[in-house]
Amino acid sequence: MSHFWSSLTHELRPYVPGEQPHMAELVKLNTNESPLGPSPRALEAIRGEATETLRLYPDPQATALRAALATYHHVGSEQVFVGNGSDEVLAHTFAALLKHDAPLLFPDITYSFYPVYCRLFGIAYEAVPLDHAMQIRVTDYRRPAGALILPNPNAPTGVALSRAEIATLLEQHPDAPVVIDEAYVDFGAETAIPLVASHANLLVVQTMSKSRALAGLRVGYAIGDADLIEALTRVKDSFNSYPLGRPAQAGAIAALEDEAWFQQSRARVIEGRERLNRGLVRLGFDVLPSSANFVFARHPAHGGAALAAALRQRAVVVRHFPAPRISDYLRITVGTDGQIDRLLSALSDILRGKPAPA
């Protein structure tokens, strides 16, 4: 607290990202990073940009990357916006499209960055409760709204809506922007991108951080009607004209070109998720049906905070949210087979009351 701060700064409640601890032999399953490396072709393209040309500013419109994304997703370049991670794309989206007289709607259990942006930009919102099965019920969104945003699959539950359900939401709110945050869509959900052609109010946000294993490169993007994209560009060019550096633009293009790597890597994550799922069920956990690269699970006899702390003593880090309705759950990222085995054996020891190694 300082009297140098603006009143806005005093009001902020910043997002708390999952920690990046430095521990020996750590099994890090807390921030939904990919257990597999990025495409070797992406790495080569990034290295290729580590040259003297770095003295020059990058293309402020990221024209080549936007064209590559447009081709990949069968839309026009004017329907594509790119940013420094999808968090930045989301921030610009909140500023450009989500502030209206009527409240913004999003689920009560969802990506915890959304209320943070609402405070930053002074946006009134209403949190719509998930149902008893921790699922989004689209009929609950049939109420006055200035705009809607939801992740699909939802975070941190991992539960997905079908494309038909997204279409229902769009038809319930033809005059309000509807933003679908598809950070995890490649792990088993249906993308809403095909609905962009018929719905001028739909914006779909995706990222290279999860399914393309490039969280460290910071590349996210949005696809929607050219009018929505123009709004995002206006905000971006009022904030930072050069959000993506040369290595990020080149690396992202190369990652998109390596379809074989992408398909193989997401298939391996999906297989890992099913193995993790079975292992947790065997240990007595309730596991929500996940279409993401993580699972959300609770044990009927053990609290989430205690389990997370006991895992940490065994150098296994998972995400726990000390929030209403979800404090008994753990969000566990799908790791390599070896990491999944370490997690399951640590949980098995904890449930049997075996003391942690000193």
Ligand SMILES: *Cc1c(COP(=O)(O)O)cnc(C)c1O
């Ligand atoms: C990880 C995540 C993001 C942000 O990803 P970036 O790394 O900023 O692209 C956005 N939305 C959800 C729901 C996420 O889980």
